Amino acid sequence: MFVRSPSSSRLQATLTLVPVAFVVLSVYVGGVLWAAGISFTRSSMLPNYRFAGLTQYINLFANARWQVSLGNMVLFASIFIPVTLLIGYSMAAMINRGVRGENALRTIYLYPFAMSFIVTGLVWRWLLDPNFGIADVARKLGFENASFDWIVNADMAIFTIIIAAVWHSAGLVMVVLLAGLRGVDDDLWKAIRIEGIPAWKAHLYIIVPSIGTSIATALVLMSLTVVRLFDVVVAMTGGGPGIATDVPAKFIIDHMFERQQVGLASAAATTLLLLVLAVAVPLLILKNRRKGGAR
Amino acid sequence: MISKLLLAATTATALCIAASASAQEVKGEVIHQWTSAAESAGVKVLAQKFTELGGTWVDNAISGGPNARSTAVNRVVGGNPPAAMLFNTGAQFVELQTNALLRDLTATAKADNWQNKMPAALLNSGIVDGEIWALPISGNGANWFWFNKPILDKIGVAKPKTWDEVFAALDKAKAAGLTPFTPSGEPRWQRLMFNAVVLGVAGRDTYDAVIYKRDASAVRGEKFKAAVKVFEKLRDYADAGTPGRSWPDSTNLVISGKALMTQGGTWLNGAFAAAGKTAGTDYECAIINPDQGMVISGDVFLFPEPKNAAMTRAQDLLLKAFADVPTQTAFAVANGTIPILKGADTSKLNPCIAEASRFFNDPKLSTGSDQMMFTPAIVGAVEDAITRFSTKGGLTAEQFIEAYAKGLSAS
Numbered sequence: 226m227f228v229r230s231p232s233s234s235r236l237q238a239t240l241t242l243v244p245v246a247f248v249v250l251s252v253y254v255g256g257v258l259w260a261a262g263i264s265f266t267r268s269s270m271l272p273n274y275r276f277a278g279l280t281q282y283i284n285l286f287a288n289a290r291w292q293v294s295l296g297n298m299v300l301f302a303s304i305f306i307p308v309t310l311l312i313g314y315s316m317a318a319m320i321n322r323g324v325r326g327e328n329a330l331r332t333i334y335l336y337p338f339a340m341s342f343i344v345t346g347l348v349w350r351w352l353l354d355p356n357f358g359i360a361d362v363a364r365k366l367g368f369e370n371a372s373f374d375w376i377v378n379a380d381m382a383i384f385t386i387i388i389a390a391v392w393h394s395a396g397l398v399m400v401v402l403l404a405g406l407r408g409v410d411d412d413l414w415k416a417i418r419i420e421g422i423p424a425w426k427a428h429l430y431i432i433v434p435s436i437g438t439s440i441a442t443a444l445v446l447m448s449l450t451v452v453r454l455f456d457v458v459v460a461m462t463g464g465g466p467g468i469a470t471d472v473p474a475k476f477i478i479d480h481m482f483e484r485q486q487v488g489l490a491s492a493a494a495t496t497l498l499l500l501v502l503a504v505a506v507p508l509l510i511l512k513n514r515r516k517g518g519a520r
Numbered sequence: 521m522i523s524k525l526l527l528a529a530t531t532a533t534a535l536c537i538a539a540s541a542s543a544q545e546v547k548g549e550v551i552h553q554w555t556s557a558a559e560s561a562g563v564k565v566l567a568q569k570f571t572e573l574g575g576t577w578v579d580n581a582i583s584g585g586p587n588a589r590s591t592a593v594n595r596v597v598g599g600n601p602p603a604a605m606l607f608n609t610g611a612q613f614v615e616l617q618t619n620a621l622l623r624d625l626t627a628t629a630k631a632d633n634w635q636n637k638m639p640a641a642l643l644n645s646g647i648v649d650g651e652i653w654a655l656p657i658s659g660n661g662a663n664w665f666w667f668n669k670p671i672l673d674k675i676g677v678a679k680p681k682t683w684d685e686v687f688a689a690l691d692k693a694k695a696a697g698l699t700p701f702t703p704s705g706e707p708r709w710q711r712l713m714f715n716a717v718v719l720g721v722a723g724r725d726t727y728d729a730v731i732y733k734r735d736a737s738a739v740r741g742e743k744f745k746a747a748v749k750v751f752e753k754l755r756d757y758a759d760a761g762t763p764g765r766s767w768p769d770s771t772n773l774v775i776s777g778k779a780l781m782t783q784g785g786t787w788l789n790g791a792f793a794a795a796g797k798t799a800g801t802d803y804e805c806a807i808i809n810p811d812q813g814m815v816i817s818g819d820v821f822l823f824p825e826p827k828n829a830a831m832t833r834a835q836d837l838l839l840k841a842f843a844d845v846p847t848q849t850a851f852a853v854a855n856g857t858i859p860i861l862k863g864a865d866t867s868k869l870n871p872c873i874a875e876a877s878r879f880f881n882d883p884k885l886s887t888g889s890d891q892m893m894f895t896p897a898i899v900g901a902v903e904d905a906i907t908r909f910s911t912k913g914g915l916t917a918e919q920f921i922e923a924y925a926k927g928l929s930a931s
Contacts, residue, residue: 270896356760374760376763380913382763466914467910468908479900483896484897486931
């Protein structure tokens with residue numbers, strides 16, 4: 226007989242987790258705390274420990290680029306998240322009805338996500354180019370006055386980034402929500418049919434609340450996209466025209482490396498982390514509570 | 521990532537094998553960002569000379585200046601420095617020097633007579649407290665304008681020499697239904713063009729006051745304002761595709777005859793040459809208002825404080841190879857940059873580079889770039905101001921001047 230007692234397997238699990246916990250605490254948490262500490266110093270190219278109080282934060286919030294970056298992140302999030310969710314949900318609901326060629330459609334929808342954000346950015350940059358892109362195709366088709374110059378227009382360029390990002394992420398959201406929809410009990414659908422509830426009402430009031438966990442997962446994934454938004458901007462607009470499409474991650478990278486302002490960049494990174502926590506913590510709590518309630 | 525790891529592993533293995541094979545070998549690892557065809561040809565020249573002198577060149581090319589520099593800095597701070605590393609000419613190195621991480625080159629410079637070999641503007645940018653910390657390796661002129669010659673002929677205009685002639689040519693090209701001006705829209709090239717306009721319009725005194733003394737009152741003065749107005753006017757001739765466009769794409773529009781003019785440093789000459797174009801018949805290069813001189817920029821090699829005698833020896837050989845006049849000249853010809861050492865044979869140079877070389881070697885006709893004098897933080901701050909002004913609907917001239925003046929005290 227060789228049966229492990231529950232306590233020994235717990236010990237084993239604990240032992241296995243110790244190295245991971247050590248790495249997480251020392252590398253991630255340690256790194257975050259260190260960066261937060263550096264943000265209160267005068268560090269420029271190399272980190273140093275000359276205390277500067279809140280100088281870096283004051284400079285940061287007086288910086289026009291940082292203000293534009295934060296504004297862009299908020300604008301991006303407030304359009305990108307609902308639009309992607311809506312498109313992703315619509316695609317998932319459509320596939321869930323059992324259309325023919327489901328596998329093919331699912332592959333097509335998910336395909337953009339298989340591409341890196343850099344490639345996505347380059348593709349959309351050329352598609353939206355005012356001289357060679359879609360506008361040119363339209364002109365060649367006979368619409369001689371067709372023009373689409375959002376990508377070089379400071380007021381509209383951020384929306385071209387949103388278009389590319391929605392195209393990139395909608396497939397992933399669809400897959401996550403489809404998994405949720407597949408988990409909806411068949412009896413529920415039968416009840417909806419018997420009651421004769423219109424489809425849109427059924428989705429809005431019955432189905433969506435019952436797949437709350439999947440939606441929370443999709444929201445977390447999309448929030449991550451918002452916060453690390455960097456490569457698509459670099460590939461599509463380089464933050465321009467001017468500083469019109471700058472985002473916090475690009476601000477941080479530029480100042481950390483090229484501009485040798487480690488203190489300022491750390492202040493920006495710390496601010497960004499606090500903003501992320503302010504949004505992510507309530508979401509995670511909500512998600513866990515739902516999970517607990519379902520049990 | 522995996523391929524990088526593999527590369528690192530193979531390199532490490534190769535190094536171990538090499539180390540055991542010959543203890544006498546003088547290995548010099550050089551971190552640089554010269555990866556384009558012309559640039560690698562230049563590196564080969566340097567590596568060959570180093571090998572001739574008895575060294576073993578360990579090449580560490582990293583694409584992209586900021587990437588190469590941050591790798592090098594991490595290595596230096598981590599206590600595993602390369603023998604030499606490439607930086608832009610200017611204030612980028614100062615913090616490494618103040619932290620005692622660089623080798624003092626003063627003695628070598630004296631022995632090798634750098635003072636008489638190199639243009640003062642270049643050498644001075646590597647001096648802190650009278651000591652020399654950087655070896656200039658390549659030189660460029662930044663304030664050049666480039667024209668498509670067949671278009672100039674078509675609209676009946678000679679190569680412009682003054683700002684009025686430039687605008688007259690642009691107007692004629694526009695009237696002929698051609699695209700007059702395709703500058704690059706990347707922030708650093710917008711900054712380069714702005715400096716070209718400041719030197720050419722506001723003049724050398726104002727330029728030097730701003731760049732060398734960070735004089736905010738000069739920025740708020742009338743001459744600087746006149747330059748801002750000319751820059752604004754030029755901006756309005758730029759085509760719709762300008763924002764975000766790279767310099768090779770922009771140059772290509774002039775090379776292929778789609779546009780009359782673009783702006784950029786002597787490195788644009790390499791793009792014309794690579795397309796098989798000849799200066800004087802296919803394209804023209806000009807500094808507008810050339811009496812005010814040329815903006816010099818370039819690259820330097822830094823030598824980290826050596827860890828042991830073998831590294832000192834490798835650095836000595838590298839210094840000898842890099843400051844050797846024939847090697848330097850051959851490097852510049854291959855690289856398409858200006859030979860920086862005096863006594864270089866300029867007969868093999870293309871007319872544009874030869875002309876740039878003349879400016880380069882005359883202290884009255886050459887002055888430093890902003891990157892040479894400003895800290896990276898200030899370069900970044902004024903660059904943000906310039907790119908916001910370069911965008912239609914961005915800053916007004918007055919707002920821009922204030923933003924630039926404030927940027928001069930960024931840290």
